[in-house]
Amino acid sequence: MTPHASLRLACALGAALVAVALAGAPAFATPTPTPTSAPTSAAPTASDALTPLVDCVQDAPLGAVTSRTVVLGYWSSASAPVTLTPGSGGDDLSPGAADRGQPSSFLPGEHHGAWLLTVDAAAEPSLIWTLGGRSVTIDASAPACTDATAIVLSAPATTSGTVAVSATVTRFLLGPPEAGTVDFAIDGTAASTAPVGAGGVARADLTAPAGPHTITATFTPASGSTLRPATATAPVTVTPPSGALSVAADSVVAGSTSVTVHVTRTGAAPVTVDFATVDGTAHAGPDYVAASGTLALAAGQAAATTTVSLPARAPGSPASVFFVVLQHATADVSGAVTMVSLPAVPAAAPASAAVGGTGGGGAAGAASALPQGDPTAHTPLASAPVGQDLLLLLAAGLITVGGVAGVIGLFRSVRPRDGLV
Template identity: 60%
Template sequence: MIRPRASLRAACAIAAGLVASVSLAALGGMAAATAAPAPVSAPASPLTPFVDCVQDAPLGAVTARTVVLGYRSTADAAVELPAGGGRNDLSSAPADRGQPTAFLPGEHHGAWLLTVDAAAEPSLGWQLDGATVAIDGDAPSCTTATSVAVSAPATAAAGSTVPVSAAVTRALLAAPGDGTVEFSLDGRVVARVPVTAGTARADIPAPAAGAHTIAAAYAPADGSALRPASASARLTVVPAAGPLAIAADSVVGGSTSARVIVSRTSSAGAATVEFATTDGTARSGADYVRTVGTVALADGQTQAMVIVPLAVRKPGAPASTFFVVLRRASTDVSTAVAAVSLPAVPVARPPAPAAAAIGGGGGSLSAAAAGPSSALPEGDPTAAAPSAVGASQDLFWIVVAALLTGGGIAGVLGLLRAAGGRRGDL
């Protein structure tokens, strides 16, 4: 029997190892594929129900219990939950009892008023998207319970002033007319305002850019049986936008529109502003088209253009001006008015009449030629100088004229006598 060589034995060992590795990997993959997936926790519900107050009223042998309920939503948009669908039910009772089905972001008091038989349904519960609140007699009485609703803008620019208000109410009775409301920003009290007819208002400085919380806490007057209450609202502060300015481009003759530019020095944050045209010496309809609108500058945008159509103006219309005005801006305005200047419209002149011809026969003479003998001005340096021949001829005639005058006459008579003497000799 022939023994295999050492190299052959080594190759076989390596091949066996590879086969074993592949087999183990396949078995591991099958085990992973058949293993149960890891449990995934359900996201927490953004909705929380609460009881504002309870009021019992005996009606003979029956005690009618009136319950005022509300909810709090941390969602960014409205949440729809149908009544009796398993996520918006009443326990130990018919699931649909007229509860709200649309839940808006924020905190909402007095969203639902429910009346039950206190003896027949002593321990109801409102189940809202996994959270449950007990409806029983342990809640505050509606004669003393209060609630607060905060009203504030959702966004504001850093460094600006934020107007906020708080409405203090009672579920079944009139709003309180006394007490105070403390407004706080991120837990720090920034204003304390007395309540007048259930309302308190304040202007608070906007903090640095970012997400913030405005809270309002109602404190009843000393000796009052009313209970305190509080509420909050979210505020997003954006970087301050540069002040807005408006300027008009020049308008040339024949233009059909005027361009007006709304700009700012800083592009940080968003800004909006309304604009409107107004008459000056130019009139809407006759010189331009009345235009109104809103300019919105997005974050990172420094300018936007407004186009104002121009009317067809009559020949001879004088230069005139109208204005474009900014109003209701979301930020500061450095220049609120732009003047648009319209040029005068020239009057169309008739063409010059053709030159009339005079004369007849074989030639013609223009009206211009029928005037002065020369079209050149007197003493025109471009006129031709007199020639030398003409000058010598003039001198000859001057000498002849001189001979014919004075002594020249005697010479003529002498010539005549000489001619007579020759005739006598003959």
């Protein structure tokens, strides 16, 4: 077999061996030691956000050829994925071919086991991987893959002063260790030490005040072990607890065109909650306008409001109610429902009972609020004929000025006529 054929066979066997081993190993999603050269800029550019990492090296002698398999990772301080084209100058291997299948897309955070590289250790005892503005040397000084460890650190955000953290210690080619300890620390303060148990897992409860923090987990192998220590970091935020939410509505009076709904709480943490109207004896459309949405209360905000429109209801509409319900809240809820009461609407007055018309003969006008024939209604006297008025005036004159003498004279003049008849 030629040397080139032997080299190709060795590379293939080495890659297959590592691929099979990694298939049964835990995922390496989070940190081994954070590189001391890692950028600290709050908003790094693609050229300085990336740091290449050599996770481990494993040599496999195959006759005259030594196949070297390298497990590589990276650390990115960028807040979004960074893309670099292999072999373009920013993502290169040297000496030799610059593009050897390295990744081109780099996610934020620390990543291990990102890719494998197999080389002839005798022909290429040392390589340099340049990523962005930083480089790392790949040679036999890297940890052996049977001894290298990594830590998967979990530190979920919390609304209390206690942070429950867990660290899973893994190895690249073998099962996880079940001995040793993990030291947990918040912001570099005194560590809390926990033993590594089944599955390589260690847990601890850490105390921290409200605000953003950095948790560090450091694995220390058991005495006499050939395993290498590892360190991981992860951010965590402790937010002050939010007081329970409650909902209430203003009173509705006759003529109201809307009602205000209030969502209140006593806590200071940001919170969101959905609201929606629900029919009771009142129905969306004729009695109120259906409404729904999301209310957000910022940090320190004690209340938020929304309004529900109220259309003009038909005369004679009875008193009725509908509800406003809270749901999908990001905080506890003490009162999730409030009732909105709508007052009854008076029936329309009959046309014959309206006020403001004129009429005669004691009848109330068309707009009057008084009933027909009401004696208190204003009724003018009917007009009399002109001749009858003149007779009444003459009679009044006879009864008043000299009226008595005139009557006696009238009788004296009539009696002689009667005698003549």
